[in-house]
Amino acid sequence: MPEPVTPPPVPAETMTLNLGPQHPSTHGVLRVVLELDGETIVRAAPDIGYLHTGIEKNAEKLYYSQVIPLTDRIDYLAPLSNNLAYCLAVEKLLGLEIPPRAQWMRVLLTELTRINNHLVWLGTCALELGAMSVFLYCFREREEILKIFELVSGQRMMTSYFRIGGLALEPPPDFPDRVDQLLRMLPGRFDEYEDLLTENRIWLARTRGVGVLTPDDAFAYCITGPNLRASGVALDLRKAEPYSGYQNFDFDVPVRTEGDVYARYAVRMAEMRQSVRIARQALDGLPPGPIRADAPGIVLPERDKMKAEMEALIYHFKLVVDGFAPPPGEVYAGVESPKGELGCYLVSDGSPRPWRMRWRPPSLLNVQLLSKLLPGHLLADAIAIIASVDFVLGEVDR
Amino acid sequence: MSIPAELAARPVIQKLQAFHPRAVAAASNFRGELTLVVPAELIRAVCEFLRSDPGLTFNALTDVTAVDRYPVEPRFEVVYHLRSLKTGERLRLKAPVGGEQPRLDSLVALWPGAHMLEREVFDLFGVHFNDHPHLRRLLMPDDWQGHPLRKDYPVEGYR
Numbered sequence: 001m002p003e004p005v006t007p008p009p010v011p012a013e014t015m016t017l018n019l020g021p022q023h024p025s026t027h028g029v030l031r032v033v034l035e036l037d038g039e040t041i042v043r044a045a046p047d048i049g050y051l052h053t054g055i056e057k058n059a060e061k062l063y064y065s066q067v068i069p070l071t072d073r074i075d076y077l078a079p080l081s082n083n084l085a086y087c088l089a090v091e092k093l094l095g096l097e098i099p100p101r102a103q104w105m106r107v108l109l110t111e112l113t114r115i116n117n118h119l120v121w122l123g124t125c126a127l128e129l130g131a132m133s134v135f136l137y138c139f140r141e142r143e144e145i146l147k148i149f150e151l152v153s154g155q156r157m158m159t160s161y162f163r164i165g166g167l168a169l170e171p172p173p174d175f176p177d178r179v180d181q182l183l184r185m186l187p188g189r190f191d192e193y194e195d196l197l198t199e200n201r202i203w204l205a206r207t208r209g210v211g212v213l214t215p216d217d218a219f220a221y222c223i224t225g226p227n228l229r230a231s232g233v234a235l236d237l238r239k240a241e242p243y244s245g246y247q248n249f250d251f252d253v254p255v256r257t258e259g260d261v262y263a264r265y266a267v268r269m270a271e272m273r274q275s276v277r278i279a280r281q282a283l284d285g286l287p288p289g290p291i292r293a294d295a296p297g298i299v300l301p302e303r304d305k306m307k308a309e310m311e312a313l314i315y316h317f318k319l320v321v322d323g324f325a326p327p328p329g330e331v332y333a334g335v336e337s338p339k340g341e342l343g344c345y346l347v348s349d350g351s352p353r354p355w356r357m358r359w360r361p362p363s364l365l366n367v368q369l370l371s372k373l374l375p376g377h378l379l380a381d382a383i384a385i386i387a388s389v390d391f392v393l394g395e396v397d398r
Numbered sequence: 399m400s401i402p403a404e405l406a407a408r409p410v411i412q413k414l415q416a417f418h419p420r421a422v423a424a425a426s427n428f429r430g431e432l433t434l435v436v437p438a439e440l441i442r443a444v445c446e447f448l449r450s451d452p453g454l455t456f457n458a459l460t461d462v463t464a465v466d467r468y469p470v471e472p473r474f475e476v477v478y479h480l481r482s483l484k485t486g487e488r489l490r491l492k493a494p495v496g497g498e499q500p501r502l503d504s505l506v507a508l509w510p511g512a513h514m515l516e517r518e519v520f521d522l523f524g525v526h527f528n529d530h531p532h533l534r535r536l537l538m539p540d541d542w543q544g545h546p547l548r549k550d551y552p553v554e555g556y557r
Contacts, residue, residue, distance in 0.1 A: 368511060
């Protein structure tokens with residue numbers, strides 16, 4: 001009989017694997033350093049900063065109104081939510097009241113932004129778990145939303161449509177019809193995605209019980225937004241601290257208790273339907289009236305007035321050349337962005353430029369959560385978990 | 399700077415003063431937002447108290463950041479935003495730190511989520527956090543010179 005062959009001993013040490021920065025599932029340039037024991041993750045350390053552009057530093061050298069285009073570029077999948085957080089912070093600093101028409105338009109467009117964000121999230125998340133057609137369908141619908149943004153602001157992504165004191169432009173005459181068509185179309189399309197995923201056995205096997213986040217851990221890791229609500233905490237700033245007139249809208253806050261990838265999926269699906277509901281109310285109840293606050297010296301005068309009135313011309317000139325100076329003080333404005341609580345902390349020293357602008361990025365905290373969620377899971381599940389927490393690297397790095 | 403009379407009766411200030419006589423160095427209210435100045439050496443104890451006190455329960459750390467008041471000394475204010483899940487109340491704490499050796503206690507032991515937020519403050523302002531498990535740069539490259547959000551750091555960088 002031949003001698004039995006003993007296999008070589010399996011090395012006891014762990015292996016380090018770099019996931020990214022050029023890995024398609026990281027949605028940008030995220031690098032996660034994984035320590036693997038076989039196929040099981042022992043430790044995960046996200047490494048960020050590849051897209052750092054110094055937006056907070058740049059803002060300190062700009063007039064308050066010049067910062068708005070920078071905010072578009074922070075979370076480029078939800079530019080209008082960023083515009084809103086910044087405008088609310090400056091308006092709070094100034095103590096400025098916004099006319100109802102502008103508030104309703106802001107609510108309408110930020111809810112479309114939420115759907116836009118969740119569609120990209122759902123599409124890419126499904127793509128990574130092998131459901132390619134969902135990705136194509138989601139981007140098809142997203143295109144229709146981007147067309148609405150283009151219609152009102154002239155830009156598909158970098159909208160800069162919300163301005164301090166109101167809106168940049170009056171929406172064009174065909175705006176209500178176009179939004180109406182979109183809102184009629186969307187719920188049926190959501191049903192299509194749910195048909196493809198919600199009871200799909202592969203989808204369930206890949207998402208159920210994976211990456212479970214407990215409510216206590218969610219608070220320990222400063223998690224907000226859909227990720228928190230998927231862990232059973234019904235906290236939504238639109239309800240808890242209504243801003244921009246959200247108290248006038250009737251909607252539910254979807255909550256799931258499982259805290260896994262599937263719960264995060266289910267919460268976002270339900271949120272999109274609620275967003276359609278809010279957008280419908282905003283569209284049907286869109287009040288008439290001005291789209292900008294009556295605040296000479298802060299809001300640019302009407303173009304027509306500028307050509308006929310000396311005073312309007314002076315205000316225009318002074319605003320463009322000197323900006324406006326809010327009183328010294330500091331404010332924090334938090335909005336419920338699609339990814340969580342997006343906050344803008346502004347410090348004014350009484351000059352026309354912000355002394356400090358701090359952006360509270362929900363994406364950064366969602367990325368940080370990976371170091372908690374990944375250990376103990378298989379490498380293949382890491383892709384599902386990374387996809388499920390939802391972040392945009394532009395906002396992580398700013 | 400001190401505590402204005404109309405704010406002195408706020409429960410959070412009264413409880414903090416009962417917790418430690420020096421806990422609140424100053425208080426202000428601007429646009430309905432309450433800001434408390436807390437001595438840097440007490441910041442961890444104060445946060446732990448605010449989080450665990452059953453009547454306050456400021457259990458959500460929203461943000462950690464800093465403001466550079468250069469050339470005023472102490473030049474840095476490390477700013478903490480807290481939110482109470484129970485009452486929905488928000489609170490801002492500011493811990494002044496001098497520019498000579500900017501250093502204060504880390505909150506990672508209380509909220510692991512403070513890890514990256516404090517690293518960002520360290521990276522961009524050069525403020526050190528005691529007992530931080532892994533204090534190194536977050537956004538800038540590891541070999542970067544200077545701390546970009548300091549007011550004496552030029553916008554175009556050192557050339």
